[in-house]
Amino acid sequence: SSSRSDPLNIIEACQPLNFLLTKVTGIQEKYNRSGAVGIKDLLSPSLGSLQESVQFNYMIDIPWLVQQYPPQFRSKPLVIVHGHQRQAKMDMDVAADHYKHIKLVNAKLEIMYGTHHTKMMLLFYDIGMRVVIHTANLIEKDWHQKTQGVWISPMFPKCKTASDAKDSSTNFKQDLIQYMEAYRTPHFKSWLEKIKLHDMSSAKVHIIASVPGRHIGPAKQTWGHFKLRKILRQLGPGNSCKSWPVIGQFSSIGSMGPTKESWVYGEFTESLATTKDGGASLTMKPTLKLIYPSKDNVRTSLEGYPAGGSLPYSIKTAVKQQYMHQFWNHWKSEHRGRSAACPHIKTYTRSHPDGTSIAWFAVTSANLSKAAWGALEKKGQQLMIRSYEIGVLFLPQNYGLEKFKTLEHASEDPLAFPVPYDLPPTHYEKSDRPWVWDIPYMDKPDTHGNKWCPQ
Numbered sequence: 473s474s475s476r477s478d479p480l481n482i483i484e485a486c487q488p489l490n491f492l493l494t495k496v497t498g499i500q501e502k503y504n505r506s507g508a509v510g511i512k513d514l515l516s517p518s519l520g521s522l523q524e525s526v527q528f529n530y531m532i533d534i535p536w537l538v539q540q541y542p543p544q545f546r547s548k549p550l551v552i553v554h555g556h557q558r559q560a561k562m563d564m565d566v567a568a569d570h571y572k573h574i575k576l577v578n579a580k581l582e583i584m585y586g587t588h589h590t591k592m593m594l595l596f597y598d599i600g601m602r603v604v605i606h607t608a609n610l611i612e613k614d615w616h617q618k619t620q621g622v623w624i625s626p627m628f629p630k631c632k633t634a635s636d637a638k639d640s641s642t643n644f645k646q647d648l649i650q651y652m653e654a655y656r657t658p659h660f661k662s663w664l665e666k667i668k669l670h671d672m673s674s675a676k677v678h679i680i681a682s683v684p685g686r687h688i689g690p691a692k693q694t695w696g697h698f699k700l701r702k703i704l705r706q707l708g709p710g711n712s713c714k715s716w717p718v719i720g721q722f723s724s725i726g727s728m729g730p731t732k733e734s735w736v737y738g739e740f741t742e743s744l745a746t747t748k749d750g751g752a753s754l755t756m757k758p759t760l761k762l763i764y765p766s767k768d769n770v771r772t773s774l775e776g777y778p779a780g781g782s783l784p785y786s787i788k789t790a791v792k793q794q795y796m797h798q799f800w801n802h803w804k805s806e807h808r809g810r811s812a813a814c815p816h817i818k819t820y821t822r823s824h825p826d827g828t829s830i831a832w833f834a835v836t837s838a839n840l841s842k843a844a845w846g847a848l849e850k851k852g853q854q855l856m857i858r859s860y861e862i863g864v865l866f867l868p869q870n871y872g873l874e875k876f877k878t879l880e881h882a883s884e885d886p887l888a889f890p891v892p893y894d895l896p897p898t899h900y901e902k903s904d905r906p907w908v909w910d911i912p913y914m915d916k917p918d919t920h921g922n923k924w925c926p927q
């Protein structure tokens with residue numbers, strides 16, 4: 473249909489960046505009408521005649537997920553890739569038993585505390601396939617009143633022979649195949665054969681992924697923040713951006729070590745600050761700005777304190793890293809109407825100090841943690857990663873540009889980048905505290921008049 477709300481029109485209107493936010497219940501419709509999708513839009517018949525799909529995720533409510541598929545696709549073969557073990561794995565097996573079209577694949581997690589965070593959909597149609605890389609769990613509340621990110625590929629045409637099925641200039645297909653091969657599971661054999669028969673030359677993003685392991689040699693640059701460093705070294709901004717702040721935005725924080733140089737303002741910032749051919753560590757490190765909801769951002773959000781149930785920053789970790797306070801900035805998204813839609817999206821970017829342009833942008837499942845991005849061990853010889861993560865990196869030259877203007881400050885430019893939050897970021901006040909999920913908040917009620925008493 474020709475209506476703007478038809479899912480295919482939403483997808484086509486967001487080309488060539490194809491970066492969307494999820495629809496939010498309870499904000500003005502104008503902020504959901506363009507640049508936003510719901511899960512039913514992504515699975516809509518108007519995007520293609522679905523034959524089968526693969527859902528990679530962390531939290532999956534199987535009955536709810538099945539209901540998000542349109543009736544005519546609801547019994548097409550569905551593979552769910554998850555990382556649950558022990559009781560949670562058994563619970564998944566029981567839930568899936570009720571559906572004969574569903575098969576479960578259990579990702580190997582051989583390093584302690586690793587999780588399968590990756591959120592990706594492989595949608596196979598009659599004429600081709602789409603890849604969706606996003607940040608939302610497959611549970612209702614992740615698609616209700618949060619800010620989530622979605623990158624959706626163009627339709628990748630199915631080819632008759634593998635030689636017709638080209639890759640993109642960003643090696644998207646090769647990197648997707650390499651990521652799936654890293655699961656080392658025979659269940660992926662048929663999917664990998666199918667993927668190889670698709671022409672992915674239209675993909676304009678780079679894949680930045682993580683797989684569990686102690687990666688050495690070339691593998692050290694294949695995953696995590698060293699993959700980002702490798703791409704930025706080859707194709708990143710020039711030295712003109714040396715003074716531009718690097719920005720991280722996420723929904724959880726791991727243990728960063730005893731000082732800022734231990735990891736976050738050490739190896740991690742060095743990767744975010746990498747420029748083409750110029751050594752990031754040779755000259756001064758740029759300002760690091762971290763966007764994470766304050767206690768008041770959560771209290772005044774649409775969900776109220778319960779939004780904090782998806783912001784699992786623990787007090788025992790927070791007390792060990794008070795030095796993080798210098799980096800905190802509010803969650804603020806006035807220009808997208810989402811200041812009250814707590815972020816579950818994770819993004820990383822490098823922005824001009826005035827916020828009018830950015831040098832690159834990444835959206836990913838990876839929070840601010842060594843488990844997700846990797847941490848150097850053995851005198852820098854190996855990069856240890858605990859979890860599966862996947863994200864996409866947008867570089868301006870893949871769109872014929874030097875830099876991206878930001879949509880917030882250049883609203884008519886079709887190539888202006890739709891950054892999900894307001895730039896420049898707003899630093900916490902002295903009295904602000906980062907949201908911590910396992911301590912009580914009894915002083916002020918939230919938007920629903922409730923307090924927060926976790927136990």
Ligand SMILES: CC(C)c1cccc2c(O)c(C(=O)O)cnc12
Pocket residue numbers: 530531589607608609781782783784
């Ligand atoms: C601490 C763990 C169990 C947790 C709590 C709340 C929300 C979480 C979440 O949203 C993810 C994810 O999205 O991958 C992953 N772990 C989450």
